[in-house]
Amino acid sequence: MTTALDPGEEHTRFVTWAEENGVTINGVAPARFVGRGMGIVAAQDIKKGDRLVDVRNTSLVHIALPSIKALKLPEHTTVHGRLAAALALWYSDSSSKNEYKPWQDVWPSEADFKHTMPLYYPPQLQSLLSPAATKLLTTQRANLEKDWADLHTSIPSISKEAFTYTWLIVNTRTFYWDYPDLPNAHPRLPRQRKAKLTAADCYAMCPVMDYFNHSDVGCEPTHNSSGYSVSADRAYTAGEEVSVSYGPHTNDFLLVEYGFLLERNANDSVPLDGLLLPLLSAEQSAALKEDGFYGTYTLSSASTTGSPVICHRTQAVLRLIVLDSKRYAAFVGGDDDGSRDQARLDSFLVGVLTRYSRHIVDVIEEVEEVQTREEGEGVAQPAQKDSLLKRWKQIQSVVNAAIKHLES
Numbered sequence: 001m002t003t004a005l006d007p008g009e010e011h012t013r014f015v016t017w018a019e020e021n022g023v024t025i026n027g028v029a030p031a032r033f034v035g036r037g038m039g040i041v042a043a044q045d046i047k048k049g050d051r052l053v054d055v056r057n058t059s060l061v062h063i064a065l066p067s068i069k070a071l072k073l074p075e076h077t078t079v080h081g082r083l084a085a086a087l088a089l090w091y092s093d094s095s096s097k098n099e100y101k102p103w104q105d106v107w108p109s110e111a112d113f114k115h116t117m118p119l120y121y122p123p124q125l126q127s128l129l130s131p132a133a134t135k136l137l138t139t140q141r142a143n144l145e146k147d148w149a150d151l152h153t154s155i156p157s158i159s160k161e162a163f164t165y166t167w168l169i170v171n172t173r174t175f176y177w178d179y180p181d182l183p184n185a186h187p188r189l190p191r192q193r194k195a196k197l198t199a200a201d202c203y204a205m206c207p208v209m210d211y212f213n214h215s216d217v218g219c220e221p222t223h224n225s226s227g228y229s230v231s232a233d234r235a236y237t238a239g240e241e242v243s244v245s246y247g248p249h250t251n252d253f254l255l256v257e258y259g260f261l262l263e264r265n266a267n268d269s270v271p272l273d274g275l276l277l278p279l280l281s282a283e284q285s286a287a288l289k290e291d292g293f294y295g296t297y298t299l300s301s302a303s304t305t306g307s308p309v310i311c312h313r314t315q316a317v318l319r320l321i322v323l324d325s326k327r328y329a330a331f332v333g334g335d336d337d338g339s340r341d342q343a344r345l346d347s348f349l350v351g352v353l354t355r356y357s358r359h360i361v362d363v364i365e366e367v368e369e370v371q372t373r374e375e376g377e378g379v380a381q382p383a384q385k386d387s388l389l390k391r392w393k394q395i396q397s398v399v400n401a402a403i404k405h406l407e408s
């Protein structure tokens with residue numbers, strides 16, 4: 001069991017504030033965990049199904065709040081951007097009018113994010129991220145830049161640095177709340193539901209709920225018109241950390257979007273697109289696109305046995321590369337279970353993975369040579385380098401285990 005440490009005074013103040021503002025907490029408490037920042041600990045033995053936290057709908061922070069509407073942020077901008085702009089303005093307001101100060105006082109600092117979030121890695125380390133993480137980071141950076149371009153003239157007192165910080169607070173701490181069929185009109189609630197909500201319309205910040213850390217198997221937060229809540233997914237003994245699941249995310253996703261890696265993650269996988277797509281002719285690519293089998297090829301390890309899981313899409317593309325279009329068509333059409341060709345495909349895949357494994361050794365060596373310092377602009381920090389190395393070693397272990405298994 002990981003040790004739960006005393007959270008500190010500002011957290012005690014925040015819990016009091018939260019309980020006075022529509023949050024009910026039962027049998028759990030915030031605590032500090034080494035390597036995970038704050039989290040939630042069982043303060044007593046808990047039974048499966050016990051309700052742990054309830055957050056009233058009027059305690060949520062979303063863009064329909066009167067205090068956010070009053071900012072008159074441009075309507076065409078994203079909900080993520082508008083929330084980040086509002087938080088940045090509140091954050092910079094040191095007067096007693098900032099009702100969310102006790103909550104903001106318990107969020108991770110910009111320095112915390114600099115240790116963990118790849119967005120803050122210096123270019124040398126960013127260039128050594130895995131291909132999947134690089135793709136996610138490129139999208140994240142483009143979204144941030146667009147939000148800043150759309151909003152900076154509306155928040156002239158806010159620096160890009162401050163906006164980036166609150167944008168990441170929104171990124172790492174919001175929940176999906178689609179306010180289904182709100183029964184009562186209330187000034188703090190959305191007046192009417194848009195005919196069609198997209199996931200991006202439904203960002204809400206949820207006090208106390210945002211203390212929960214993630215695990216691949218954890219409690220499932222639920223929401224309805226009354227607000228948000230979380231119940232125990234199993235029994236917990238006092239002192240155990242209680243986690244929720246943020247969704248079925250790979251470690252590359254968790255690293256880029258949340259700044260951490262899980263040691264054990266049943267949802268992790270290694271993408272093979274960068275290895276297989278370059279082997280396709282234009283004709284083969286067109287055929288795969290037509291059949292809906294172009295890209296998203298993954299390799300993972302079964303959590304129970306550790307044996308490789310080569311996804312169905314990968315099996316399909318391998319047939320097109322190694323066999324012929326008829327055998328591929330029979331496989332994707334379900335007329336051939338593909339077993340008679342498996343040995344040839346496995347041996348081809350071993351070749352592809354062996355080349356990748358050699359490349360991984362080179363990348364790991366390059367990361368190991370990066371000089372680090374705790375402080376300094378543009379300098380790689382030890383924690384950043386550790387995460388990068390850890391991720392590449394995880395990928396290496398999945399790839400090498402697959403080679404060993406396929407060769408046996």
Ligand SMILES: C[S@@+](CC[C@H](N)C(=O)[O-])C[C@H]1O[C@@H](n2cnc3c(N)ncnc32)[C@H](O)[C@@H]1O
Binds near residue numbers: 039108259260
């Ligand atoms: C919703 S917050 C959870 C509370 C947060 N730990 C804090 O100190 O306030 C999400 C952030 O918590 C951290 N986190 C969540 N789950 C984690 C885990 N399993 N291991 C390490 N860090 C985790 C990451 O920094 C992530 O961005």
